[in-house]
Amino acid sequence: MIRTFSLDLPSPDHRRNNIRRGGYPTAEAARAGLRRMIDGQAVGYSADPTQTLADYLTTWLKDKQLVLKPTTYVRYRDYVTNDLVPALGTIRLDDLGPSHIADEEEHLLPLMADHITPREWAEVGARGRRSVPETKLLIFLGAILEDATAQERQLFLSQMPAPARLLWRTLGTRLYDRTTTRVRRSNTAVPRA
Structure with a gap:
């Protein structure tokens, strides 16, 4: 049986933007495809x-x-x-x-x-x-830091202006945690470095 998924995405003109994908061999493969699409949307990727x-x-x-x-x-x-x-x-x-x-x-x-x-x-x-839309910059930063090593995170953050580092530590970590938890439907360790 071929599995599919459908996802309504926001659009600038406020019209319905329904994305459908099919051809997945299993329901789990369709769910994985849906998760990848949602993760991509969270950081502004829409191909x-x-x-x-x-x-x-x-x-x-x-x-x-x-x-x-x-x-x-x-x-x-x-x-x-x-x-x-x-x-x-x-x-x-x-x-x-x-x-x-x-x-x-x-x-x-x-x-x-x-x-x-x-x-x-x-x-x-x-x-x-x-x-990257300004409203997604902290989420984008979190995605970068999540995949970085501790040393890479430290270097990356040290090159950011002090106000940006403070914003990341005070607001960004919570926003990224909340977003990834919602998107992944599980707890995600937030890269704090």
């Missing part, structure tokens, strides 16, 4: 999880070509077409998992030094922060 990474990156590159400097676009295009798509392009977004990220960190991130300058990397980070 179609049935797309392959290659399809998503092709669309992303097309959109970015309009706003990037030509030299930056060429570097991104080369990185995507020569490194990311050959290594991970056939994987559906819904199937991406920690093992794929670990593979990327081990094999692809070291290549970035050859393709992206430190200034361009800083621009990527700044654009990423600007793309």
Whole structure:
């Protein structure tokens, strides 16, 4: 029996935005797909999880070509077409998992030094922060810190302005805990570092 799920998402025009996904072999697989979609929505990610990474990156590159400097676009295009798509392009977004990220960190991130300058990397980070709605920044920060080691968390937080660190410690940890508990329906350890 094929399993499906349906999810109503908020939309800017206040019209119904119902997302349906199917083709899951078991009810548990459908529930896992639903959890991934909800987790993605919590941090502002809204791509179609049935797309392959290659399809998503092709669309992303097309959109970015309009706003990037030509030299930056060429570097991104080369990185995507020569490194990311050959290594991970056939994987559906819904199937991406920690093992794929670990593979990327081990094999692809070291290549970035050859393709992206430190200034361009800083621009990527700044654009990423600007793309996250202000109401989701603390949740996004929590997601970053949750996957970081204690040493990485300490370094990351030490580079933040003092008011931002205070906001994270006083409000962010509770907001992230409440959000992840609601999304995951279980208790989640909050990265406090």
